[in-house]
Amino acid sequence: MDVKIFQFHGCNKCFNETILLNGESEYKVEFIEDPKNWKETKTDVSVITGYLLLEDREVLDKIKSNSGKIIGYGNCATTGGVFALANQRGYDISPLNKFIVDAQKINGCLGEVEELKSAINYEEPSKLKNLCLVCGRKTTCDYLDEVKRQIELDDDTTCFNDLGYLCSGFIAKECKERCIDYNAPCRGCKSSLERPGIRMLGMFGTLMGNIEVATEHSELGATDKLADQDDDVTDSLPDVLGNFFRFTLPTSGLPRGRIPSSGNILNDVFAGRLIEELPLISGLLGGDHSISLTLKIIETYEKANQIELSEPTKKYRQELLELENQLQEAIKSKDPEQYKKITDEIRKIGGNMNLSNVFFGGFRTQIDDNDNFEDYKTHVFDVVEGTYKNGSVEFKIDPIGIVKEIIIKEV
Amino acid sequence: MSCENIEPEVLEKMENIVVFMCNECGQGSANTAGVARMAYNPAIRIVRVQCTGQIGPIQIMDALSNGADAVACVGCCLGACHFFNGNVLSMHRIKLLKKVFKELGYSDQFVNQYTSRAAEGETAVGDFEDIVIRLATAIREEGTIKDGC
Numbered sequence: 001m002d003v004k005i006f007q008f009h010g011c012n013k014c015f016n017e018t019i020l021l022n023g024e025s026e027y028k029v030e031f032i033e034d035p036k037n038w039k040e041t042k043t044d045v046s047v048i049t050g051y052l053l054l055e056d057r058e059v060l061d062k063i064k065s066n067s068g069k070i071i072g073y074g075n076c077a078t079t080g081g082v083f084a085l086a087n088q089r090g091y092d093i094s095p096l097n098k099f100i101v102d103a104q105k106i107n108g109c110l111g112e113v114e115e116l117k118s119a120i121n122y123e124e125p126s127k128l129k130n131l132c133l134v135c136g137r138k139t140t141c142d143y144l145d146e147v148k149r150q151i152e153l154d155d156d157t158t159c160f161n162d163l164g165y166l167c168s169g170f171i172a173k174e175c176k177e178r179c180i181d182y183n184a185p186c187r188g189c190k191s192s193l194e195r196p197g198i199r200m201l202g203m204f205g206t207l208m209g210n211i212e213v214a215t216e217h218s219e220l221g222a223t224d225k226l227a228d229q230d231d232d233v234t235d236s237l238p239d240v241l242g243n244f245f246r247f248t249l250p251t252s253g254l255p256r257g258r259i260p261s262s263g264n265i266l267n268d269v270f271a272g273r274l275i276e277e278l279p280l281i282s283g284l285l286g287g288d289h290s291i292s293l294t295l296k297i298i299e300t301y302e303k304a305n306q307i308e309l310s311e312p313t314k315k316y317r318q319e320l321l322e323l324e325n326q327l328q329e330a331i332k333s334k335d336p337e338q339y340k341k342i343t344d345e346i347r348k349i350g351g352n353m354n355l356s357n358v359f360f361g362g363f364r365t366q367i368d369d370n371d372n373f374e375d376y377k378t379h380v381f382d383v384v385e386g387t388y389k390n391g392s393v394e395f396k397i398d399p400i401g402i403v404k405e406i407i408i409k410e411v
Numbered sequence: 412m413s414c415e416n417i418e419p420e421v422l423e424k425m426e427n428i429v430v431f432m433c434n435e436c437g438q439g440s441a442n443t444a445g446v447a448r449m450a451y452n453p454a455i456r457i458v459r460v461q462c463t464g465q466i467g468p469i470q471i472m473d474a475l476s477n478g479a480d481a482v483a484c485v486g487c488c489l490g491a492c493h494f495f496n497g498n499v500l501s502m503h504r505i506k507l508l509k510k511v512f513k514e515l516g517y518s519d520q521f522v523n524q525y526t527s528r529a530a531e532g533e534t535a536v537g538d539f540e541d542i543v544i545r546l547a548t549a550i551r552e553e554g555t556i557k558d559g560c
């Protein structure tokens with residue numbers, strides 16, 4: 001079977017993951033990194049990865065007329081993905097279905113290659129449970145008295161939401177990467193229903209029922225109305241879009257944003273996000289540089305704020321960086337066995353390919369059974385306003401920890 | 412500020428204002444207003460719901476993307492919800508939705524929430540007036556939400 005993989009814009013992690021198809025004799029895989037200059041040839045299946053812009057319509061039409069079946073692989077292609085947070089600032093990153101209505105979708109950031117295989121083979125998608133049903137934490141859905149931005153790691157049986165730390169597991173399907181297993185909340189990359197963000201917003205708004213919402217007396221008719229001022233509800237969620245709509249802004253049904261763009265897409269994706277969410281975002285979108293990018297951002301902040309690092313933390317981070325180098329080699333040679341071996345190693349330390357286990361000051365879960373976790377356990381860190389700079393990365397944080405600006409040179 | 416001072420060209424842009432009113436105080440006060448023949452802006456479209464607690468971001472965004480210029484919920488007075496706390500929960504959700512609008516660079520005055528009292532028609536009509544005034548401010552500043560939806 002002829003399978004062509006097309007990489008459009010942005011992160012190439014999903015594209016690289018398809019190297020795993022290369023090892024299977026039933027597929028003849030071709031990787032196309034420059035779809036614009038692709039010489040049209042007929043193919044059984046075309047796989048689209050990376051985010052899409054309106055200007056890609058022509059190329060996508062060409063792909064469509066030459067393919068028996070088209071599959072969008074990964075959130076960037078299916079729903080706009082994490083890059084589409086830039087739509088808040090006027091970008092028009094669009095889901096594949098806007099161009100090709102009947103394209104099949106494999107959601108996820110990273111997309112799961114097993115699901116891709118079964119789609120290529122025209123198999124029925126397997127029925128998956130809701131993520132909460134397979135999560136080790138249990139939820140009560142009681143009203144919250146407080147919303148927290150960073151969680152202490154001493155409780156691993158209570159649902160993040162019950163602890164006041166928002167988790168989008170409610171709207172997610174069971175997944176392979178399982179951020180929740182690494183003390184990282186789910187951000188809903190593999191959604192289980194349409195318009196997940198807006199449903200989570202309704203759900204979490206309800207959970208916040210005990211938290212003070214500001215009302216004011218209305219002179220007209222003399223009743224009460226919602227006050228036009230910030231209150232505990234809005235203050236405790238400084239970045240609603242980035243947390244609830246991280247992967248689905250273009251398909252969320254919300255109007256397109258009209259905050260002025262900085263002219264740089266990565267800056268537009270990161271601006272407005274919270275400092276404690278940065279590793280969870282750079283780990284997603286950094287492609288084959290996501291490890292070095294994430295560590296660079298984290299270490300820049302740690303250094304400036306004297307967050308001490310233990311030797312084991314440094315050791316594991318160094319191992320991750322070495323694995324990234326090896327991974328780049330495996331990607332170059334499109335060697336599925338090497339790729340599998342190295343990504344498995346990365347997962348052992350980083351938790352998953354999104355690096356959920358990596359955080360400021362250490363790691364979120366124990367890496368090796370023989371370790372003493374206390375040696376490299378992360379802890380809640382302080383938000384410190386400032387401009388942070390370290391070679392290729394520079395960012396500015398405001399007093400409540402919102403990224404105002406970020407410049408990333410190499411990715 | 413009252414509705415009378417709104418410029419005609421701004422009023423003209425208000426075609427559909429969807430107001431979800433709960434079956435108890437919300438709808439009750441609108442009925443009382445109707446019996447007393449109190450006038451209100453003709454763009455107001457009342458949708459009767461059991462409780463404002465039934466209305467969330469999904470219904471509000473559906474209304475906005477299908478042509479509403481603004482959406483509001485009117486529930487019972489604080490502490491007087493006929494169920495338990497539907498009006499308060501609705502307020503929390505609408506507050507978050509308002510924040511989403513701000514984060515997208517829009518006015519937060521396209522969605523609002525109020526209370527009213529069944530025995531007093533002027534509470535419903537006062538809420539309608541406030542919706543119109545707030546919407547007028549948003550339209551003056553940045554046009555209608557349709558320019559973005």
Ligand code: SF4
Nearest residue numbers: 011014074075076109
């Ligand atoms: S950002 Fe996520 S969905 Fe997009 S290509 Fe990278 S891993 Fe895949």
Ligand code: SF4
Nearest residue numbers: 132135159160167169
């Ligand atoms: S919301 Fe998150 S933490 Fe809670 S049960 Fe679901 S997946 Fe687990």
Ligand code: SF4
Nearest residue numbers: 175177179186187189
């Ligand atoms: S736990 Fe992580 S990988 Fe799984 S659906 Fe949630 S965000 Fe995606």
